[in-house]
Amino acid sequence: MNMAPILEAKSVHKTFRLGRVDVPVLHGVDLAVEKGECVAVFGASGSGKSTLLHLLGGLDRPDKSPEATITFDGKDITRAGVRELDQYRGRRVGFVFQFYHLLPELTVLENTLIAPMVALGRFGYAKQSGALRERASGLLDTMGLSHRLKHRPVELSGGERQRVAIARALVNEPTLLLADEPTGNLDQATGASILDALMRVRTELDQTMVLVTHDNATAERADRVVHLADGVFETPAA
Amino acid sequence: MYQSLLTRRYLFSKVMPLLAALAVALSVAMVVVVWSVMGGFLNMLLGQGRGLIGDVAINYPVGSGGLAHYEELVDRLEADPAIDKATPTIETLALIAMPGGSSKPVQVIGIDPDGFHAVTGFHDRLYWAPIDTPVKGDTDGDDLRLDMDDRFVVAGESMRETDPDTGLDRPAVVPGIHVYGKNRRMAGGYYLVYDWFLPREEVTISVPIITRGGALAKMESRRFPVANEFKSGLFEADANWVYMPLGELQSMLLWDRGRRLDSGEETGAFMITEDGEEIWIEREVGDSPARVTNILMKAAPGVNEHECERAAEAVYRAFAQDHPNADEVPPPKTASGDLRDIWTWDKKPGLAVFIAAVRKETTLVLVLFSFISLTAVFLIFSIFWAIVSEKTKDIGILRALGATRSGVAWLFLRYGLALGLTGSGLGLGLAYLIVTNINLIHDWMGSALGVEIWNAETYYFTEIPNAVDPMHAGIVFTGGVVFSALGAFAPALRAALMDPVRALRFE
Ligand SMILES: Nc1ncnc2c1ncn2[C@@H]1O[C@H](COP(=O)(O)OP(=O)(O)OP(=O)(O)O)[C@@H](O)[C@H]1O
Ligand SMILES: [Mg+2]
Numbered sequence: 001m002n003m004a005p006i007l008e009a010k011s012v013h014k015t016f017r018l019g020r021v022d023v024p025v026l027h028g029v030d031l032a033v034e035k036g037e038c039v040a041v042f043g044a045s046g047s048g049k050s051t052l053l054h055l056l057g058g059l060d061r062p063d064k065s066p067e068a069t070i071t072f073d074g075k076d077i078t079r080a081g082v083r084e085l086d087q088y089r090g091r092r093v094g095f096v097f098q099f100y101h102l103l104p105e106l107t108v109l110e111n112t113l114i115a116p117m118v119a120l121g122r123f124g125y126a127k128q129s130g131a132l133r134e135r136a137s138g139l140l141d142t143m144g145l146s147h148r149l150k151h152r153p154v155e156l157s158g159g160e161r162q163r164v165a166i167a168r169a170l171v172n173e174p175t176l177l178l179a180d181e182p183t184g185n186l187d188q189a190t191g192a193s194i195l196d197a198l199m200r201v202r203t204e205l206d207q208t209m210v211l212v213t214h215d216n217a218t219a220e221r222a223d224r225v226v227h228l229a230d231g232v233f234e235t236p237a238a
Numbered sequence: 239m240y241q242s243l244l245t246r247r248y249l250f251s252k253v254m255p256l257l258a259a260l261a262v263a264l265s266v267a268m269v270v271v272v273w274s275v276m277g278g279f280l281n282m283l284l285g286q287g288r289g290l291i292g293d294v295a296i297n298y299p300v301g302s303g304g305l306a307h308y309e310e311l312v313d314r315l316e317a318d319p320a321i322d323k324a325t326p327t328i329e330t331l332a333l334i335a336m337p338g339g340s341s342k343p344v345q346v347i348g349i350d351p352d353g354f355h356a357v358t359g360f361h362d363r364l365y366w367a368p369i370d371t372p373v374k375g376d377t378d379g380d381d382l383r384l385d386m387d388d389r390f391v392v393a394g395e396s397m398r399e400t401d402p403d404t405g406l407d408r409p410a411v412v413p414g415i416h417v418y419g420k421n422r423r424m425a426g427g428y429y430l431v432y433d434w435f436l437p438r439e440e441v442t443i444s445v446p447i448i449t450r451g452g453a454l455a456k457m458e459s460r461r462f463p464v465a466n467e468f469k470s471g472l473f474e475a476d477a478n479w480v481y482m483p484l485g486e487l488q489s490m491l492l493w494d495r496g497r498r499l500d501s502g503e504e505t506g507a508f509m510i511t512e513d514g515e516e517i518w519i520e521r522e523v524g525d526s527p528a529r530v531t532n533i534l535m536k537a538a539p540g541v542n543e544h545e546c547e548r549a550a551e552a553v554y555r556a557f558a559q560d561h562p563n564a565d566e567v568p569p570p571k572t573a574s575g576d577l578r579d580i581w582t583w584d585k586k587p588g589l590a591v592f593i594a595a596v597r598k599e600t601t602l603v604l605v606l607f608s609f610i611s612l613t614a615v616f617l618i619f620s621i622f623w624a625i626v627s628e629k630t631k632d633i634g635i636l637r638a639l640g641a642t643r644s645g646v647a648w649l650f651l652r653y654g655l656a657l658g659l660t661g662s663g664l665g666l667g668l669a670y671l672i673v674t675n676i677n678l679i680h681d682w683m684g685s686a687l688g689v690e691i692w693n694a695e696t697y698y699f700t701e702i703p704n705a706v707d708p709m710h711a712g713i714v715f716t717g718g719v720v721f722s723a724l725g726a727f728a729p730a731l732r733a734a735l736m737d738p739v740r741a742l743r744f745e
Binding site: 054057059060061082083086087088089090091095097101102103104105106110114115117118119120121122125126168 | 239240243244247248251631632634635636637638639640641642643645737738739740742
């Protein structure tokens, strides 16, 4: 068992500025996640769950303060340079967005493959494009989308889009999975089977995961549940 | 990798890029067409108008009695390094009577054919010369020049014609192609001839002989065969000028070299003939040299017309000093330091007003042209800005997946370049087609729609300029590509510089 947590956030604040009004969302969040652990984040709508996930994934930066740190694998990403952060997002993190965020011009398969294309660059991708294609179609097959590889996002239902987003997050085999309500648009049965698949891949690759959910059944699959309220975690379970 | 995939998809998935390429094409075509026609118009004016009358001229009009000892002056002018060639001419008003009985006032210009050609390239303007292939627009092969031998060229260049019946070699004249009102210009710029084909006819030229005081003494008329007709493209000249051999005009004006006779009371005398008849005879009082009204000059290569003009002034001053007889060589008159009777081609009376007006209009056209170009640039820029701004969310997604700022900017630079190159290429092709066929298009518009935009009498030229300057084309093409790329690059860079989350939320 690792002693040091792989992902650790300390006294993270986030305030949005709307014109002259400051909207504080997170006031001093502390979170430590062990390698291979799965943490579920619970919280009311608007409590700042997505905001936190964005900060953990290096998509946004917390308010500047000397105490605030988000370390991943010993590196403080809040103080990382632009290039380092690009690499972090591309190579280490797999992100499932609450609103999927697929590229409308690309097919389902291309939307999945775009992640390794971006992360590996032209030559890196070209060297293993065959294997990557196979892996992507395998993942999409697991997500129940094998008959939809050539379709565009507009031709898919919300749930189907969500599953493409999950496949895209997994295809690079990242160390850290950040999933924002990954089964939010799925019915119970489909949601459960997708989550099964997700968990299977995760344990196979010993991936660390932070998961946002409203659903108790989903939360139960996690190693640990934390509650976000008023911008802080309520007594995080050990 | 992802850049080429996305560029491809962005280019072919929606109508917007097609519209953008089309907008670039139209903008590029518009600017190239305007630039070509406007620039060509000025070039034609500066080139053709100038070729017609040489770079610099010395002028003493008919009423002033003209200029004697001109052969010597020509030699002295040509000896100056700033002056390449010089040739004497006489310009005077005349009446031309054409076959069929119509007549009209014209400007006759007496020339020495070879010397005049050396200064103005006269031979190249002779219209009736054989051609091998029909001009564009002459679909039926109606052009008379298609099966013509070069007899009219020979006649035109020498300004002499041998009468096929009598074998008599006679001096001949060369009127402008529009002097005879029934030569019809057809689409494509060739001429159809109605009623009379002038080079096979004769015309009568009547010249007023004017006294020193400017009064009309009498009209002198002679008949001449027409050797050829000339076409300069400058409507004013083509419709009003008639070239004839210098010697003929001198003899009509009584300006040729000869004995000067006087029949006045003091010098004349009565004589008794063998028949016992008493007649009054004139007595010879001296020798009168031949005269001309103008000396036209061509500047030496690399010498501009102003340098040439100064050189001519110096030569003329020296020449006038050696010929103190003011009756033969008018002393140089000065106005504000310059010789009043020497001018550069663009100061020629009649032409000067027009040239000055066009030069002023050039400024206006330039302002309008920059406005058009600016509009085109703005159009291209804003279209790309709009297309790429719409992709801000995509940029957010790519950045969230780890794409670098420069990677994303490069993607859209490629996109802008691809559309810019396609659009500009298309536009250049379009402009080339329009400009090279502009006279056909214009002629067609005239016949089909009854619209005549280019009126030869207003614009001085019978044809609209129809050449694309490769340098202008290159500049506009580059502009089209650069502004397309910039228009795509700027908003892409802006999006790439945002935090990915902000780009993702961008609406
Ligand atoms: N870019 C932004 N600008 C201004 N306010 C923002 C911005 N992003 C988030 N917020 C605000 O922060 C708060 C938290 O938003 P967030 O999306 O993190 O909530 P959430 O917990 O994910 O909610 P949900 O469960 O509905 O997804 C909201 O009140 C939202 O209005
Ligand atoms: Mg949320």
